[in-house]
Amino acid sequence: MKIGIVCYPTFGGSGVVATELGKALAQKGHRVHFITYSQPARLDFFSENVFYHEVNIPNYPLFQYPPYELALASKMVDIVQFEKLDVLHVHYAIPHASAAFMAKQILKTKGIHIPVITTLHGTDITLVGKDASFEPVVTFSINQSDAVTSVSHDLRKETYEYFPIDKDIVVIPNFINLERFQKQRKEHFKSAIAPFGEKLLVHTSNFRGVKRIGDVIKIFSKVREQVPSKLLLVGDGPERPKMENLCRKLGICQDVRFLGKLEAVEELLSVADVFLMPSEKESFGLAALEAMACEVPVISSNAGGLPELNVHGYSGFVSEVGDVKDMVKNTLFILQDDQLPIFKANALARAKEFEINNIVPMYEAVYQQAVEAV
Ligand code: GMT
Structure with a gap:
């Protein structure tokens, strides 16, 4: 045609x-x-x-x-x-x-x-x-x-x-195109970003209010109190200055990296442990699917079509919009050594359904x- x-x-x-x-x-x-x-x-x-x-x-x-x-x-x-x-x-x-x-x-x-x-x-x-x-x-x-x-x-x-x-x-x-979005060997990235084996939490978006990046930062701030970790924020948009201020207020700037718009996001996803998408609205959540294809489990809200993608307790967890406490609890659960490999494998299996x-x-x-x- x-x-x-x-x-x-x-x-x-x-x-x-x-x-x-x-x-x-x-x-x-x-x-x-x-x-x-x-x-x-x-x-x-x-x-x-x-x-x-x-x-x-x-x-x-x-x-x-x-x-x-x-x-x-x-x-x-x-x-x-x-x-x-x-x-x-x-x-x-x-x-x-x-x-x-x-x-x-x-x-x-x-x-x-x-x-x-x-x-x-x-x-x-x-x-x-x-x-x-x-x-x-x-x-x-x-x-x-x-x-x-x-x-x-x-x-x-x-x-x-x-x-x-x-x-x-x-x-x-x-x-998702699994030929492009797949876990790649990028250990050198990981050792540069997390030299002491810290866990890596990632969020990618256009930094609009609807993405609730404030929740991303608050989740990370609480997780970090219990598990040594870093937060990588990919993308740019109107919320960024406010979010930088929030990190300063919480005193966590040393563990948060604002990376701007990255083309090869799959390289970064390859070293990530958890993807955060607490959006207010999300008809589908393509960025979460890209993460899952790179074997990254997803902590998301239950907005819009997200529960149709992210299977609660399997590829990640789904919480009410704004329920930071529940998202922290779920992130900590996934990050446990005996859970992480299971959730990673499940995330990939779920992504394959959208091949x-x-x-x-x-x-x-x-x-x-x-x-x-x-
Ligand atoms: O999420 C955005 O703000 C961008 C937006 C767009 O219009 O490009 O994304 C929408 O379409 C994507 C592709 O179908 C979906 O994966 C996103 O969930 C959807 N965003 C919203 O519904 C907020």
Whole structure:
């Protein structure tokens, strides 16, 4: 098939899922055209089946807000027409699904009928989309999509709860490429970071309030009182200055490293003992799946789709959002010498259930059905 993929090109989960999906589809012989405003972060290789089309937004003095959605819709029209695409797969409702709707209408006037698949990732529904200023557009563009998928059952449920959706939403969980995300031999990292054999706790995110990084730091501070350990924080975002201050207040700066945005996060995960994800909201928790694939058990909240990924008492533990005390107790349990190897093995076993080759055929089936229906 010839597939157009529209996504945010950044490190965010939706962009990562879209890019990895495109790469996997290209490997299977599909021709995949990425349409976005800059080269997706993980699209850093050559493949004869992968194409990248940049959306350029003209910047006139009149435009206080450059009309990205219109530029994107125009680019979709151009690429669908010229490359003879079979399907458009847009990741994230705002503004990709509405831009796709417009492109589809324009193409119809030219006698071209292209199905649009929308994948909901979470923040487009649970945080941004619910805002009154977006709600009508989100509802409309989801209902106008030829097929809609969501990355967890919880997100599907929330979407039906908050929006008057009459479309069937198919759940297709996120996936992991185990060739990339696997435990690597990085002992030299470990001895550099934890020279006295300290345990390593890791958190990766975009440092937004919804990730509750304050809880990550508080959990670590308590764990550290009982088990010699270090905390590695990967990523960057608006919460970082506040979090640095919290570490100073707790007097634990010597044991906390803010590492910023790291590309090869799997190398760091390879030496980690526990991954912390106490999020307020999380439709799936891709970062936790990446950790599990590197044999790192997960201490998470029970927000959104997290319990669909992290199996309580097996791949890690799940607690109520904000229950730091319970998360400390569970982390200490996992870190015991007789438990850690068991939880590590379980985390990997659970991650294998989300192996990319198990999930990509689900998207192919959705594409096929949509193409046959138009
Ligand atoms: O977590 C973020 O803030 C980034 C966000 C995004 O929109 O890229 O991630 C969402 O999509 C990911 C991929 O499907 C999911 O794994 C994340 O759980 C989801 N984030 C939230 O729901 C907060």
